[in-house]
Amino acid sequence: MTRSIARAGTAAALIVLLGGTFASSLQNPPPQNPPPPQNPPAQRPPVFRAGANFVLVDAYPQRDGRLVEGLTAADFEVREDNQPQKVEMFEFVRVEPSLSESTRRDPNNQREMEALASDPHNRIFVVYLDTLHTTVEGSHNIRGPLVDALNRIIGPDDLFGVMTPNLDPRLITFGRRLLTVEEQLSRHWAWGERNRITPDRQDPVEQNIHNCFPCKPTPDGRCVDWLVEDGARLRKIDDVLIDRRREDRTLTSIEGLIDHLARLREARTAVLAITDGWLLYRENRALAEEAAVIKAAAPGVGVTSRGTIGVANVRDNDPSSCNSELIRLAQLDNERRFRDMLRSANRANVSFYPINPGGLGTFDSPISERPIANPRVPSGVLSDDMRRVTERVSNLRTLAENTDGIAIVNTNDLRSGLQRIVDDVSAYYLLGYYSTNTKFDGKVRSIQVRMKQPNVTVRARRSYLAPSEAQLRAEAAAVASPNVAAATSAVTEALDVLSRLRPTSELFIHGAQDDTGASVAVEMASAKAITSPWKGGGDVEVTLTNSTGATVGTGQGHIDAGWRATLVRVPFAAPTSGVLRVTARLRAGNETVEDRGEIRAVSGRVVGDPLLSRGSTAASSPLRAVADFQYRRTERAHVEWPILIPLDRREARLLGRNGQPLAVPVNLTERQTNGRDMLAADVNLAPLTEGDYVIDVTAGSGADVEQRRVAIRVIR
Numbered sequence: 001m002t003r004s005i006a007r008a009g010t011a012a013a014l015i016v017l018l019g020g021t022f023a024s025s026l027q028n029p030p031p032q033n034p035p036p037p038q039n040p041p042a043q044r045p046p047v048f049r050a051g052a053n054f055v056l057v058d059a060y061p062q063r064d065g066r067l068v069e070g071l072t073a074a075d076f077e078v079r080e081d082n083q084p085q086k087v088e089m090f091e092f093v094r095v096e097p098s099l100s101e102s103t104r105r106d107p108n109n110q111r112e113m114e115a116l117a118s119d120p121h122n123r124i125f126v127v128y129l130d131t132l133h134t135t136v137e138g139s140h141n142i143r144g145p146l147v148d149a150l151n152r153i154i155g156p157d158d159l160f161g162v163m164t165p166n167l168d169p170r171l172i173t174f175g176r177r178l179l180t181v182e183e184q185l186s187r188h189w190a191w192g193e194r195n196r197i198t199p200d201r202q203d204p205v206e207q208n209i210h211n212c213f214p215c216k217p218t219p220d221g222r223c224v225d226w227l228v229e230d231g232a233r234l235r236k237i238d239d240v241l242i243d244r245r246r247e248d249r250t251l252t253s254i255e256g257l258i259d260h261l262a263r264l265r266e267a268r269t270a271v272l273a274i275t276d277g278w279l280l281y282r283e284n285r286a287l288a289e290e291a292a293v294i295k296a297a298a299p300g301v302g303v304t305s306r307g308t309i310g311v312a313n314v315r316d317n318d319p320s321s322c323n324s325e326l327i328r329l330a331q332l333d334n335e336r337r338f339r340d341m342l343r344s345a346n347r348a349n350v351s352f353y354p355i356n357p358g359g360l361g362t363f364d365s366p367i368s369e370r371p372i373a374n375p376r377v378p379s380g381v382l383s384d385d386m387r388r389v390t391e392r393v394s395n396l397r398t399l400a401e402n403t404d405g406i407a408i409v410n411t412n413d414l415r416s417g418l419q420r421i422v423d424d425v426s427a428y429y430l431l432g433y434y435s436t437n438t439k440f441d442g443k444v445r446s447i448q449v450r451m452k453q454p455n456v457t458v459r460a461r462r463s464y465l466a467p468s469e470a471q472l473r474a475e476a477a478a479v480a481s482p483n484v485a486a487a488t489s490a491v492t493e494a495l496d497v498l499s500r501l502r503p504t505s506e507l508f509i510h511g512a513q514d515d516t517g518a519s520v521a522v523e524m525a526s527a528k529a530i531t532s533p534w535k536g537g538g539d540v541e542v543t544l545t546n547s548t549g550a551t552v553g554t555g556q557g558h559i560d561a562g563w564r565a566t567l568v569r570v571p572f573a574a575p576t577s578g579v580l581r582v583t584a585r586l587r588a589g590n591e592t593v594e595d596r597g598e599i600r601a602v603s604g605r606v607v608g609d610p611l612l613s614r615g616s617t618a619a620s621s622p623l624r625a626v627a628d629f630q631y632r633r634t635e636r637a638h639v640e641w642p643i644l645i646p647l648d649r650r651e652a653r654l655l656g657r658n659g660q661p662l663a664v665p666v667n668l669t670e671r672q673t674n675g676r677d678m679l680a681a682d683v684n685l686a687p688l689t690e691g692d693y694v695i696d697v698t699a700g701s702g703a704d705v706e707q708r709r710v711a712i713r714v715i716r
C-alpha cells in the first residue's frame with residue numbers, strides 16, 4: 001500500500017497546489033491540512049573530518065557557450081574567502097534521462113525521500129508554478145513544453161517536486177514518476193490566476209480586502225470610487241493592495257523554499273520558476289496615508305463574524321485590521337527582499353531558471369481593462385505599461401544571472417527555450433574540499449572558482465553558510481539514541497567481520513546463498529594484485545561442500561588483468577540448506593593461491609544476505625565485487641540484499657564505530673540484478689576519514705521487519 005501512495009504523492013501535491021478542486025481524481029487524496037513532516041535525524045549533507053567542513057561545489061566550465069569536457073581537478077582553482085583550497089573529490093557528471101516511466105521509482109517514505117534528496121549525485125528540480133503571476137493563457141502555453149522538458153531532464157536517479165505560493169515548502173513531495181503530473185497539468189491547465197476578475201480562492205484575505213474598501217467616504221456623506229495612484233494609472237485601492245499582497249505571498253514562499261532546500265541538501269538545486277515576473281514594489285507613503293480615511297478605534301475584544309469572542313482581524317472587515325493590512329502592504333520593500341533572496345539562494349546553492357510562459361508581450365495590463373490616466377504622470381498609460389513589462393523581464397533576468405541559471409523570456413518558442421535549460425543541467429563537474437577554515441562560526445563564506453585553461457569561463461557555487469558550534473551540538477543531541485548500549489553492541493558484532501583482515505592475507509572470499517545456488521566474491525589482496533604473475537589476472541575455481549563433506553556445487557570465474565576480484569555463481573546440484581564450506585583457488589601461470597571459508601544459510605524472511613561491490617563515485621560507473629570489505633575514499637561502496645518478499649519499508653543510515661549515525665547519506669534503491677529483485681545501498685566515501693563504519697539498513701513487509709548491518713573499512 002505504501003508504494004501506491006508514494007507514486008501518487010507528487011500528483012496529489014500538485015492537485016492541492018492547483019486549487020484543491022479535483023482531489024477525487026486520486027484514490028488516496030492527502031488531508032486538507034497535513035501536518036508538517038518531521039525531519040529525521042542524520043540527513044544533512046556530508047561535513048565530516050574532525051575540525052573541518054566538507055564543501056561541495058558544482059561547476060559549469062564553458063568555452064563558446066558549450067560545456068568543456070575532459071577536465072581534471074588540476075584545471076580548477078578553488079578559493080574560499082580568497083584562501084586556496086585543495087580539491088579532494090572530483091567528478092564529471094553526465095546525466096542521460098530515461099524516458100521510460102518503468103525505470104523511475106518514487107521514494108516510499110519521507111525518510112527515504114530526504115535521504116535521496118541529500119545525495120549530491122541525485123539532481124533535484126523544483127517546478128515553481130507562480131499561479132499568482134501567470135495568466136491562464138500562460139499556464140495553457142507552458143503545459144506541453146514543460147512536460148516535454150521534464151521528460152528530457154529527469155534521469156533515473158533525479159527527483160523533482162512541484163510548488164506554488166499556496167504550499168508550505170516543507171510539504172513538497174519529491175518523486176521521479178512524471179505520468180500523473182503530466183496528466184494533471186494537461187487536465188487542469190487553467191491554473192494561472194493573474195488578471196482574473198475573481199479573487200484567489202486559496203486566499204480568503206483577498207475577498208476581505210475587497211470588502212474592506214468598497215468605496216471611499218466623502219465629507220458630505222457620499223461614497224465614491226476609491227482610486228489611488230499606481231504609476232501612470234489611477235486604480236481601485238483594493239486592486240492595488242491585492243497586487244502587492246500577491247507579490248508579497250510569492251516572495252515569502254520562495255524565501256521559504258530556499259530555506260527548506262538549504263536544510264535538505266548542500267548540492268545544487270534547480271528551480272524552474274514559471275512566472276510572468278514581478279514589479280518588486282517599493283514603499284508607498286501616499287498609499288499608507290489612505291489608512292486615515294477610515295476612522296477606526298483601537299482593536300478591542302468582541303464578537304467576530306464567526307460568532308466567537310476575540311480580537312477582530314481582517315477576516316472580520318474590522319476597520320482597524322483593514323487599515324493595518326493596508327499600511328503593511330504599503331510599506332513593503334520587495335526590492336530589498338529580492339536582493340536578500342539572491343544572496344540566500346547563493347548560500348543554499350539554489351539556481352533559478354525563470355520561464356515567462358506569456359512569451360513576447362507588449363502590455364502588462366489585460367486588453368479588457370479600461371485604464372484611467374493619472375494626470376500627474378505625463379509619460380502616459382501605454383508607456384508605463386511597457387515599462388512594467390520591461391521591469392518584470394529584467395527582474396527575471398537578474399534572478400537567473402545572480403543564481404547561475406538561465407532566463408527564458410521574450411520568446412514564443414518555449415520548447416527551444418526549455419531545451420537550453422535541458423542542455424545546461426545535463427552535465428557538470430562536482431568538486432569537494434575540506435575547508436582550511438576550521439571554525440564553526442555560523443558565518444557566510446564566499447567561494448571563488450577559476451579556470452586555469454585559457455578562454456574558459458565557469459559558473460559555480462558562490463558561497464555557503466558554515467555550521468555553528470550550537471548547531472553541531474544540537475545535531476549531535478538529535479541523533480543520540482536512548483539505547484546506546486544495545487546499538488553499540490550490535491555495531492560491534494557487525495564490525496567483527498573486519499577482524500579477519502590480516503596484512504599477510506593473499507586472498508579473500510565472501511558469499512551469500514539462495515534457493516538455487518550461491519554467489520561468491522573472490523578478491524586478491526591489493527599488494528598481491530600488483531605483482532607478477534597476478535597483475536595479469538587469473539582463473540578462479542570455487543567448490544562448495546556441505547557439513548558431511550559432499551560437494552554441492554562448483555563454479556569458475558576469471559579476474560581480468562588490472563583488476564582484483566570477480567563474482568562466481570555456483571549453482572546447486574541438488575537442493576541444499578545449512579552452512580556451506582567454500583574453497584576458492586586462484587591460478588595464474590604455474591602459481592596457485594587458495595582460501596577457505598563458510599557461507600551461512602539464508603537467515604532472513606524479508607531480505608537475504610549481502611554482497612558487496614565497489615565503483616567510482618559516479619552513479620553510472622561499473623561495479624566490481626568486493627570480498628575484503630575495504631574501500632578507498634575515492635570509491636563508492638555498493639551493497640545488495642536479495643528481496644525475499646515485497647517491501648513496504650526501507651531505511652538506511654551510516655554509523656560510526658560507536659554506533660552513532662553520521663551525516664553522510666546512504667542512497668537506498670530497489671533494482672534488478674540477474675533477474676532478481678535487490679535492495680541496494682550506495683555510500684560515497686569522500687567525506688569520511690580512514691576508519692571502520694557500518695551501513696545500517698532496515699527493511700520491512702507488514703509486521704516483518706529486519707535490520708541488516710554491513711561493516712566496511714575506509715583506507716587511503
